[in-house]
Amino acid sequence: MTESTVQALAQRARQASYVLALTKRSDKDAALHAMADSLQSRATQILDANEADVKAQEDAGAPPALIDRLRLTADRVDSMAGGLRDLAALPDPVGEVVRGHTAPSGVELRQVRVPFGVVGIIYEGRPNVTADAAGICLKSGNAVLLRGSSSAIESNTAIVDAIRSALDEAGLPADAVQLVGGGREAVGELMRARGLVDVLIPRGGADLIKRVVTESTVPVIETGVGNCHVYVDADADLDVAERIVVNSKVQRPSVCNAAESLLVHEAVAADFLPRVVKALSAEGVTVHGDEGVRRACPDVVPATDDDFAAEYLSLDISAKTVGSLDEAVEHIRTFGSGHTEAIVTRSQESARRFTAAVDAAAVVVNASTRFTDGAEFGFGAEIGISTQKLHARGPMGLPEMTSTKYVVTGDGQVRS
Amino acid sequence: MTESTVQALAQRARQASYVLALTKRSDKDAALHAMADSLQSRATQILDANEADVKAQEDAGAPPALIDRLRLTADRVDSMAGGLRDLAALPDPVGEVVRGHTAPSGVELRQVRVPFGVVGIIYEGRPNVTADAAGICLKSGNAVLLRGSSSAIESNTAIVDAIRSALDEAGLPADAVQLVGGGREAVGELMRARGLVDVLIPRGGADLIKRVVTESTVPVIETGVGNCHVYVDADADLDVAERIVVNSKVQRPSVCNAAESLLVHEAVAADFLPRVVKALSAEGVTVHGDEGVRRACPDVVPATDDDFAAEYLSLDISAKTVGSLDEAVEHIRTFGSGHTEAIVTRSQESARRFTAAVDAAAVVVNASTRFTDGAEFGFGAEIGISTQKLHARGPMGLPEMTSTKYVVTGDGQVRS
Numbered sequence: 141m142t143e144s145t146v147q148a149l150a151q152r153a154r155q156a157s158y159v160l161a162l163t164k165r166s167d168k169d170a171a172l173h174a175m176a177d178s179l180q181s182r183a184t185q186i187l188d189a190n191e192a193d194v195k196a197q198e199d200a201g202a203p204p205a206l207i208d209r210l211r212l213t214a215d216r217v218d219s220m221a222g223g224l225r226d227l228a229a230l231p232d233p234v235g236e237v238v239r240g241h242t243a244p245s246g247v248e249l250r251q252v253r254v255p256f257g258v259v260g261i262i263y264e265g266r267p268n269v270t271a272d273a274a275g276i277c278l279k280s281g282n283a284v285l286l287r288g289s290s291s292a293i294e295s296n297t298a299i300v301d302a303i304r305s306a307l308d309e310a311g312l313p314a315d316a317v318q319l320v321g322g323g324r325e326a327v328g329e330l331m332r333a334r335g336l337v338d339v340l341i342p343r344g345g346a347d348l349i350k351r352v353v354t355e356s357t358v359p360v361i362e363t364g365v366g367n368c369h370v371y372v373d374a375d376a377d378l379d380v381a382e383r384i385v386v387n388s389k390v391q392r393p394s395v396c397n398a399a400e401s402l403l404v405h406e407a408v409a410a411d412f413l414p415r416v417v418k419a420l421s422a423e424g425v426t427v428h429g430d431e432g433v434r435r436a437c438p439d440v441v442p443a444t445d446d447d448f449a450a451e452y453l454s455l456d457i458s459a460k461t462v463g464s465l466d467e468a469v470e471h472i473r474t475f476g477s478g479h480t481e482a483i484v485t486r487s488q489e490s491a492r493r494f495t496a497a498v499d500a501a502a503v504v505v506n507a508s509t510r511f512t513d514g515a516e517f518g519f520g521a522e523i524g525i526s527t528q529k530l531h532a533r534g535p536m537g538l539p540e541m542t543s544t545k546y547v548v549t550g551d552g553q554v555r556s
Numbered sequence: 557m558t559e560s561t562v563q564a565l566a567q568r569a570r571q572a573s574y575v576l577a578l579t580k581r582s583d584k585d586a587a588l589h590a591m592a593d594s595l596q597s598r599a600t601q602i603l604d605a606n607e608a609d610v611k612a613q614e615d616a617g618a619p620p621a622l623i624d625r626l627r628l629t630a631d632r633v634d635s636m637a638g639g640l641r642d643l644a645a646l647p648d649p650v651g652e653v654v655r656g657h658t659a660p661s662g663v664e665l666r667q668v669r670v671p672f673g674v675v676g677i678i679y680e681g682r683p684n685v686t687a688d689a690a691g692i693c694l695k696s697g698n699a700v701l702l703r704g705s706s707s708a709i710e711s712n713t714a715i716v717d718a719i720r721s722a723l724d725e726a727g728l729p730a731d732a733v734q735l736v737g738g739g740r741e742a743v744g745e746l747m748r749a750r751g752l753v754d755v756l757i758p759r760g761g762a763d764l765i766k767r768v769v770t771e772s773t774v775p776v777i778e779t780g781v782g783n784c785h786v787y788v789d790a791d792a793d794l795d796v797a798e799r800i801v802v803n804s805k806v807q808r809p810s811v812c813n814a815a816e817s818l819l820v821h822e823a824v825a826a827d828f829l830p831r832v833v834k835a836l837s838a839e840g841v842t843v844h845g846d847e848g849v850r851r852a853c854p855d856v857v858p859a860t861d862d863d864f865a866a867e868y869l870s871l872d873i874s875a876k877t878v879g880s881l882d883e884a885v886e887h888i889r890t891f892g893s894g895h896t897e898a899i900v901t902r903s904q905e906s907a908r909r910f911t912a913a914v915d916a917a918a919v920v921v922n923a924s925t926r927f928t929d930g931a932e933f934g935f936g937a938e939i940g941i942s943t944q945k946l947h948a949r950g951p952m953g954l955p956e957m958t959s960t961k962y963v964v965t966g967d968g969q970v971r972s
Contacts (some may be wrong), residue, residue, distance in 0.1 A: 247923050326691040359946045423854035507663050507966030529959035530775045531947040543945035550923030552796040555805035
């Protein structure tokens, strides 16, 4: 795709966005149902296309984890359709009055949620993200440019064709959902489409996100890199601590809200470390410990600063002893990615100080880091987990996919 | 200033931000009063420093408007101090619970306002912005790096000295407020301080803002470029329309919420244009009209597309007739800057359609464009008017100078 092609797509998206901004909820919900029906009625074509993608990757010797993420089944197609129907049932964020009052001059002020306009989403692997992202953008009134992995191009094309045909039948512009093809340079073109694309959301590994946040002239919402810590305080209930550390690490190690690092107060190190290392080892986890940890557990693998900086996304965890809560906070400031940081403590004072001092999207007291999640937060839909401080921080649901506008109504007021 | 110098300032600001994030309202308010007192007790030094800046600019042959913006008086120093005391009286945005609920798992969720951390502000001209910005950042718990115009360096240095000394006496870190000196390259260094500076706010002309939004790797909040339109609908009350057009243009032509363009529905062009052109001319305004305007008012200067794109900031206005409300919306989509767009109409349908279809920070019905303003909106303080869609849109008060964090509290919950 040449720059002018990406720009042409973006211009068509812009035109579609003008229509979507004026489309009422019932019409958007009807379109979401039509999209779901279309995915299911075209399941055979989608699965055939997916088979072609899978075969190409297998022939190219891609790793099994990639193949697994890529592969669709009839159940997965049904669950994509179910996701779209769930979106139809959620409240429309557009039109929500965020605040309002009558000013001293008598003009009436309302701050109202409006769509961004055109959203670009850059993602890897899973073709089901194509349907999810299209649905979330449509419900929030945004046109979307989808840039998936080239490994999923046939699957994504089939899914987007099904969606576009449903939009057309539902009387909404098909250009509300478009796929950005082409090579790696098309991503660069998307990042330079300032003025045509209102916001870019990269979903993927640290390298992709770093490239986008440094190169993009389009405003970016950074998502999903998590080097999450669990700090076990001097006042922790050690049974609770063990349960939370193990769950945070092993319940789903490949995701951004899994724990990557364990900090243990010296006062409980001798009691806690042997038992937690044993429990983690029983789940297949390798612990990488500093000197303090290795004093309590000599068999643990030695840790370096690279371990403390690592987002393993695997059955590994770094571990360190600290002399105080403040030292834990300092360590998190140095190595944390601002995603989710947890403390286990029975002390009200420690909980209060940790939640105030730690700067992250989510600070968790006495619960697993795995709770930082749109579904667990009750948002009903999630486009990603923002780790930046502007606009949205933490799990992003439908309201986070909107901007606002002030509507100011007077009866002839002028300023004096 | 070398890159390492700007980085060193940013690192000191970061340290100060950790303290500010934990400082309670009463201590911040006491510091604001101390800052106000310090400005007044050092008024002589500040005015002397300002006199040196003014003399240097006069010697260099700077235009009178620049000199006027630069010049401080005893009254202006008092009003800077008054602004700081007003800030002390405003509610603290930090700690506000934006939303919260208990999730099905039993974990309690609260989304709480927190400071950004370190804010960079790049601005021109007026030295009073130095005190305003320092006060707004302090009240919102942010450390600030202030990059003012080099023409105001002596004034800004004296003001920042007074503020830092007051912070020190009030027991808060002086590095919460720092001036970034050096040449033009220091701005580039500030823009590359990603990870050290959390958000950059350029306040100034279109060129400065364009440079920052394209070059900065630090997230940016774009402010203050306004190509604002007033659309006079077929159903307008023409007395009201005349009053609003004249006020929007002439009440303060040099600011971003002044009207720069007039759109008139053909149905009222023959009646309205001669009277509004006469009223504008009487105020010294030059009207630049298209063919349709010149049919009604042959003496008007012909307009080009450059006129419709211009943010004059002077006693000039472009004018055009349109065949419909939709044509007005289309023109605004092409030339508007997303700041403030007004309609004058008695038709409920026109008002509703215009406010829904026009995509801008503020859409005004039957009132002057000049109402898009933090003070008029009742915000009490304003750091600028955002024209971007991420994070903040429209006048930015104290809440817009914060991010949020989720505080998640459980009693041992893990995910299954």
